[in-house]
Amino acid sequence: MAATEAKRTGRPPAGRLPAELTSFVGRQREVAEVKRLIAKSRVVTLTGVGGVGKTRLALRVAAEVRRAFSDGVWLVEFATLDKAELLVQAMAEALEVRSRLSRPPIDVLVEHLREKQTLIVLDNCEHLLPDCAVVVDRLLRSAAGLRILATSRQALGIAGEQMLPVPTMSLPGVSPSGEPVASTARCDAVNLFTERALSVQPGFSVTEANREAVERICRHLDGIPLAIELAAVRLRELSLEHLLDRLDDRFRLLTAGSPAALPRQQTLRSVIDWSYGLCTKQEQQLWARASVFAGSFSLEAAEDVCSGNGIAREQIVDLVIGLVDKSVLISEGYGRTVRYRLLETIRQYGRDRLRESGDEVWVRRRHRDWYRELAMDAEREWCGSTQMEWFARLRQEHSNVRTALDFCLTLPGEVSAGLVIMTALRSYWIAAGLLQEGRQWLDRLLAADTEPTVVRAGALAVNARFAALQSDLDPVAPMLEESRSLAVRFGDTGAFARISYASGLAALVKRDFEGAEASFQEAARHYRDLTDLMGETYSLMHLALTYSCLGQSDKAVELFGTCVDICESWNEYWLKASLLYVYGIEMWKQGGVARAIEMEHESIRLKQPFNDRLGIALCAEVLAWIAAQVGEFERAARLLGALREMWRSVGEPLFPYLVAYHDKCxxxxxxxxxxxxxxxxxxxxxxxxxxxxxxxxxxxxxxVEQPSQEGARSSPLTPREMEVARLVARGMSNKEVAASLVIAQRTAEAHVEHILNKLGFTSRVQIAAWVFEDSSSRSDAPGSAGRRFPPGEPGLRRS
Known part of the structure; x- marks a missing residue:
């Protein structure tokens, strides 16, 4: 492949790949072959039995070729996605493509990738194969610089696809390709067994005394990596001889009377059966019940969802520890918290056992109920000093929320709970930039059960709000009409408030500023009667924006200032970020250029922990207008060019009343x-x-007055810790920090702990605030001029 922009500029490659948590063993031949195929074909699919190492191989290759793709290498994981309807949305989310407009997600994705040099790893495609094939084909035909590396049990079946069956690992005596292997030391299967055995038995090595036992174990397991890893961990409680004896007994039983070799799928199933058999009855029950979780889950969630019917809540923690020790559950650190997950093959096995037990519906309903309560807790606590923590938590739980919503659509009578979840999480869907997915869920839930209820009234108003924010006005009026009818029928003041607010948004999009003024005033009154301060503040913010559009600057500034005061008194971040964006535009219109810049910078700083790329880009758009106004035309042009690519991908997200400023710039x-x-x-x-x-x-x-060089602080952090701090300030998790810096996740966690200790902080939010405050005190830092305020510090109050 040709030299790329990444190589030419020296910029770090874009994209997002997970850090390797364990060593990568062997596979040199396969890595080289996949690289060769990617160089000559635009779509390569790695096929093979579950547990053979397709994902690990794909990620290793992706990491090694990432500098050949100037626009990044990205991982899209489909394992936790149960419904094909969300396939494109999952891809867009993984590629950090956000659109606030009502456009088909596939069109947004096509436009985003059209001019880019990108490699996308699609992991676990088999259960979404037909839809995945259609999407990949569309993307490849539209984006000449795109390459796809997929993992699946079978090929996608599209034109130009190169398929590579991933073999099992080489065994003593002969490789999977039939070539002789000179020594045990050159056998990938033995090396993997040794590497994983070391993690549970320090000092383990293959010697003349145990060589035969190790080789026999690897042969029994047919060189399947997952099977080898499951067996190696047994050395924590068994000797090699005992391990071999139990494998012999198990496989002799399974193949009695058959001279044929073991099928690899049956071998893997047998190893998992054997691991299952080594668990206690209660561990087996927890294994099966934990399979309802998608992705990772917390201990608290396991205690609530998986207890009952034979397992007491207080027993869960010991059972979780037992399954971690047996390598059934994988524990992952997230700062000061630990979460757990099942490998997908292990999860599917557990799901089969859960169905056999007859408890599947009961456990899935408990899972749904737990996430309904989580959503309602998030709604109550969203506005305040823990907002960013709640946002991060909901991002972690996104797959589980999807699973809970899917359950609500699976059985009759469950839709109402799904509407409660969606209504409670309305602020999250907006902050996460997932309006399109939010509307998809609401559309499906509202269509699945049309029974007139109070919950339906509120959900219709929320869906209308989402549509208005996407400037998709056709469905807004009928949804609000039905919502208003239900609100009158049930006397639901909360629904009236949401109806008025959504009506105001729709009026703004239509440039009906008088109608918007009346609707936002009405919404503010309703929210005030409900003592819903944040709902009232949202309404007042948009009322201020309406006054700005009407040219009533004094009213706009007064209301903007009131809203800022409220946000600061609550330590509210997301609303304040949106508020400062539009407040800055009003300041600029009045000639307060320095103040406007300060506000847009502050908005960007607050949006970064939310990874709100679209919101940040909107602030940058305003700064381009200002650059043109003050004569910095070359920088204005570069900003417009950098933003043009995003606007082309996601559609122009500016409200109609702001487009004129863009055109003028x-x-x-x-x-x-x-x-x-x-x-x-x-x-x-x-x-x-x-x-x-x-x-x-x-x-x-x-x-603007520049801080003196003497006033700049000397950082207490090492250069590496500063790198980590800046990535934390961008909203990255420890896992993402590790991937970005190509270090182990535990190393990233240690760096974050050191940073917290050195700075005397207790949260990642404080690190983010410190990074930007620190950069503002350095005269050589981008944006060093002008003061910025950490969350909660008085600043930017009304004139």
């Missing part, structure tokens, strides 16, 4: 630079991409 910039210099700047910005938008946005566009 383009016109003035082109006029002053001339066509040649203007398009040169646009092209430069386009090549830089979104990651450089922040660098361009932080640079000041007007003289």
């Amino acid at each position: 383009e016109q003035v910039t082109r006029q002053h630079l001339g066509e040649k210099r203007y398009y040169k700047g646009i092209l430069e910005g386009t090549k830089l991409g979104f990651d450089w938008v922040l660098t361009l946005a932080w640079k000041e566009t007007t003289p």
